[in-house]
Amino acid sequence: MTSSLPNIKDLTLKELQQLMTSHGEPLFRATQIHQWLFSHHAESFDDMTILSLAFRRKLSETFSIERPEIVEHLTGIEEACDYQTEKILLKLPDGNMVESVLIPSAERLTACVSTQVGCPLNCHFCATGKMGFQRNLSAGEITEQVYTLNNLVAAKESGKAITNIVFMGMGEPLLNTDNVIEAIETFSSRNYRFCLSQKRVTISTVGVIPEIQRLGKSGLKTKLAVSLHSANQEKRELLMPIAARQYPLQELGKTLAEYTASTGSPVTIVYMLLKGINDSLDDAKMLARFSRSFLCKINLIDYNSIINIKFMPVFSSTKELFQQYLVNAGLHVTIRKSFGTTINAACGQLATTRYTKPQ
Ligand code: SF4
Missing domain, CATH: 1.10.150.530 (DNA polymerase; domain 1)
Structure with missing residues (x-):
């Protein structure tokens, strides 16, 4: 209780x-x-x-001492894949809900955690954005997601352990930077039982420029991923209006160049391909031009269709042509397989369907 x-x-x-x-x-x-x-x-x-x-x-x-409670635990059935994505819906002590996901692959077991209940940025393709913003998670609530997922893994006796953590769940991590940093310092500290190298932690952002600058100076060894989704200012504003207007592409590119120069660490540019929106060769050309000015690799990802949101994933052939253009332009490109389509793994999909505002 x-x-x-x-x-x-x-x-x-x-x-x-x-x-x-x-x-x-x-x-x-x-x-x-x-x-x-x-x-x-x-x-x-x-x-x-x-x-x-x-x-x-x-x-x-x-004071009380409380933990989040798992109210739903879903396991995905991936096509042609030996691994299963798991998603948990956690009820926080105040009744709010957040999602955390375990994403396995041959070499890794990645924990994907949330940083906010809802999100104020309302990107048009995102289920979390549709929830509106409720509040930031505390550092403790972020840390608890990692421990809860770790307990699930430990209970399986599979011999696996969490190898990576990504801040790609619900919310924009760099609108809650203080708590994100404190959580990272806790679960990467040698003085705590769960001790994961900061180099295995990725913070994903839509491009919150002042906070990227702060991270660059913070001394953290974490990696940075930027959700770009278009290298054209107008298109980006159509997809993610608040983020794109507040953090324009030109300034973002400059900030990423400074970040990579000062940290020596490449940035991952995350680009979600949306059918008929950002998947043309012209789009690939603009992306290549944008990405050439700093150290980066590009991660092309599939769109997980979401009920009531009208974007569509692209065909494999489109994805391959897009990738080939970037590779020919000398860029390092990976295609991330879409996991968890059977369990609504795109951030916020589960919480949105179960969410009722706490009294
Ligand atoms: S994509 Fe990220 S930043 Fe955009 S609304 Fe969703 S959670 Fe927020």
């Missing part, structure tokens, strides 16, 4: 430190409590035996 007390897992490390100061406790206690919550997965303050009994009591009178 959900408690009426605030969930201590929603506090950032800095807020925990402020809490310690207000209780006259040393600052290192904040790190200890954080580790008990996110490494030892304490379910009660009584588990935190490093704290005095009196302080544990005070904490339990003020």
